[in-house]
């Protein structure tokens with residue numbers, strides 16, 4: 184990562200609690216959280232995986248210029264959005280669930296609830312609805328006026344990442360080693376494509392060999408799922424209980440049954456291993472650390488103008504744009 188880019192990352196700071204707060208919509212849209220919750224419940228029934236897919240949005244939105252729903256913007260004639268960035272293309276899915284929540288909210292309290300906040304509420308609900316912890320979310324974000332595909336390309340980690348580079352990346356956001364391991368526990372739900380694991384099975388680090396960290400029986404299973412000539416969009420489960428948010432993911436890592444290289448590396452690397460072991464033995468420790476991590480990640484913001492989008496896929500028309508140039512001030516620490 185270039186040093187210029189590191190400086191840029193450092194411009195993303197933790198917002199102070201005074202700006203984002205729980206109960207932010209209690210006067211202006213008291214139904215906000217229950218409306219999103221209902222949409223997430225319906226999504227879960229319709230397609231269980233979709234809630235995991237939506238939960239992933241928080242990571243891919245917040246790491247790229249803060250939690251501002253820049254991720255949700257479609258391309259325009261003059262702007263390449265983040266949806267087609269390297270880590271997102273053919274991978275991020277279930278954007279329609281956020282659209283549904285936004286449409287429902289616009290009916291109840293038009294122009295009030297930001298898309299950035301919808302992502303945060305929906306991610307929390309995805310976890311709670313699949314058996315994980317519930318927490319009070321801090322709200323009051325604004326939606327960005329643009330998106331930056333090249334920033335997403337530069338920032339978002341590859342499934343090939345090792346623990347050491349992940350530690351460095353998370354450190355840039357004030358997220359600790361424990362936060363990294365706990366947040367990776369989000370892979371307790373959902374799926375990944377063969378595309379994200381093929382190199383581990385057939386050519387780990389250019390050796391022409393599989394990753395020796397994969398437990399042999401699990402490797403046979405992955406070989407069957409993803410033979411070398413497979414359609415790389417075929418998907419496999421990220422842990423043994425992909426519809427339940429629990430600590431099975433960490434038990435799997437201890438057993439050498441992590442799907443992604445970036446997962447298994449958390450057990451092979453000494454600095455992260457102790458947290459994998461802790462969370463594999465104590466689910467409540469995992470839940471506590473996960474909530475801490477999600478709150479910290481949800482506080483990432485850049486000092487930039489924003490608005491409440493009417494449609495999460497596009498910025499508002501200039502004529503109806505409610506722009507806060509620096510109206511709701513951000514205190515940058």
Ligand code: HEM
Pocket residue numbers: 232235236237238239241242273274275276340341342344349366367369370372373374375376377378379421443445
């Ligand atoms: C630590 C670095 C991380 C890396 C390298 C990483 C990478 C990946 C990759 C490669 C996939 C599968 C993509 C595909 O094959 O299409 C995936 C899926 C997923 N990721 Fe991560 N991830 C990381 C952290 C996180 C975090 C912090 C969260 C949320 C808090 C998250 C939530 C998810 C979820 C829920 C899925 C499954 C989505 C679905 O089923 O559609 N990930 N991740």
